[in-house]
Amino acid sequence: xxxxxxxxxxxxxxxxxxxxxxxxxxxxxxxxxxxxxxxxxxxxxxxxxxxxxxxxxxxxxxxxxxxxxxxxxxxxxxxxxxxxxxxxxxxxxxxxxxxxxxxxxxxxxxxxxxxxxxxxxxxxxxxxxxxxxxxxxxxxxxxxxxxxxxxxxxxxxxxxxxxxxxxxxxxxxxxx
Ligand SMILES: [Zn+2]
Numbered sequence: 127x128x129x130x131x132x133x134x135x136x137x138x139x140x141x142x143x144x145x146x147x148x149x150x151x152x153x154x155x156x157x158x159x160x161x162x163x164x165x166x167x168x169x170x171x172x173x174x175x176x177x178x179x180x181x182x183x184x185x186x187x188x189x190x191x192x193x194x195x196x197x198x199x200x201x202x203x204x205x206x207x208x209x210x211x212x213x214x215x216x217x218x219x220x221x222x223x224x225x226x227x228x229x230x231x232x233x234x235x236x237x238x239x240x241x242x243x244x245x246x247x248x249x250x251x252x253x254x255x256x257x258x259x260x261x262x263x264x265x266x267x268x269x270x271x272x273x274x275x276x277x278x279x280x281x282x283x284x285x286x287x288x289x290x291x292x293x294x295x296x297x298x299x300x301x302x
Contacts (some may be wrong), residue, residue, distance in 0.1 A: 132237045133167065133175065135243075141183035143246040144203035145254045146239050147261065148294065149196060149274055150212045155225045157210050164196050165208040171225070173234040179207070197257050197258055200267045205242055209235060228281035236297035243302060250299050252291065258288035 151161045155171035159179075162168065166185070168176040180194035187202045196206030209231045215223040239255055248254050252264045257275035261267055275290040284293055 132183060132234070133240060133241045134177075135174040137167065137177050138242070138245045139183040140183055141246070142203070143182065143186065143205050143242075143248065145256070146198070146205045146242050147206060147256060147258055148235060148239065148257045149206065149208040150227060151208050151210050152215070152273070153210060153213050153227070155210055155226070155228075155283065161210060164194055165206040166194050167205075167238060168210055169206045169207070169231050169234050169238065170210045171231060173228075174232040174274045175234070175238070176210075188275050195228050197261055198267070199259055200265060205246070207235065207238055207242075211279075217272075217276065220277050220278070220282075222279035228294050229280040232278060232294075233297070234281070236294060236301060239298045240301035241296070243298065245286075250302065252295070255291075255295050255298060257287060257291050257294065260291045263287065264291075 153161050156166040157176040162179045164179040166182050173301040180192055182205055184193040184200055189202050193201055194206045211225050211227040213225045256264050261274050262269050276287050277285045
């Protein structure tokens with residue numbers, strides 16, 4: 127499978143970007159306007175890509191006022207990608223709710239991240255390709271504890287922020 131150019135060219139303006147931070151919206155399977163305000167690229171349950179309202183270059187240093195605010199104190203140089211899913215999900219005991227993350231979303235995420243890594247020359251590593259749930263541990267930037275990638279609804283054996291992040295990075299590396 128090739129990940130080349132899954133993202134439309136005009137969604138990828140020239141910019142100096144350091145990392146890609148992946149999220150889930152904690153919303154429904156479709157992107158809302160609220161969701162679109164916080165990320166650069168969203169992925170719906172069927173794998174459809176939705177462009178966020180802020181552009182990637184708005185998060186280039188120094189950030190202006192229309193940047194995507196997706197990660198507390200870590201938006202500068204960070205591309206934000208989010209999967210539309212996990213509304214009303216419960217962390218423990220795990221219940222993914224009525225809008226669980228789909229395998230199609232996860233596979234599409236790997237292809238999107240690989241495309242971004244290639245475009246912005248971002249290496250795949252735990253500080254450069256990571257989930258929001260890994261920001262505190264991998265970058266040392268404290269977050270407010272919004273729940274993010276610690277479980278994959280379609281793959282119950284993958285548990286914990288690092289396991290999910292490692293799974294993503296391995297999938298991305300395979301596509302590069
Ligand atoms: Zn997040």
